[in-house]
Amino acid sequence: MSIGIVMKQTYSTAQVAKALGVSKRTLLRWLYAGKIPEPKMQTFGGVESRVWTDSDLSRAKEYKTRSFGKRA
Numbered sequence: 001m002s003i004g005i006v007m008k009q010t011y012s013t014a015q016v017a018k019a020l021g022v023s024k025r026t027l028l029r030w031l032y033a034g035k036i037p038e039p040k041m042q043t044f045g046g047v048e049s050r051v052w053t054d055s056d057l058s059r060a061k062e063y064k065t066r067s068f069g070k071r072a
Helices: 013-020 024-032 054-071
Strands: 040-044 047-053
Touching: 013 024, 013 047, 013 054, 024 054, 047 054
Parallel strands: none
Antiparallel strands: 040 047
């Protein structure tokens, strides 16, 4: 009997910002303004951090493309 474990790719806020080509500060402004939905929060060693999934990253990319057009 084999047990299959599926690991989803996750990203930090800094990694998502880099993938989008924006600063971390800009990405956080979009979050605080409600332009993109907040990703899930998770606690690591007593520190709460955002954990971005592929679908969170896709939503952020869609927002950037929709809002900034060809500059995205």
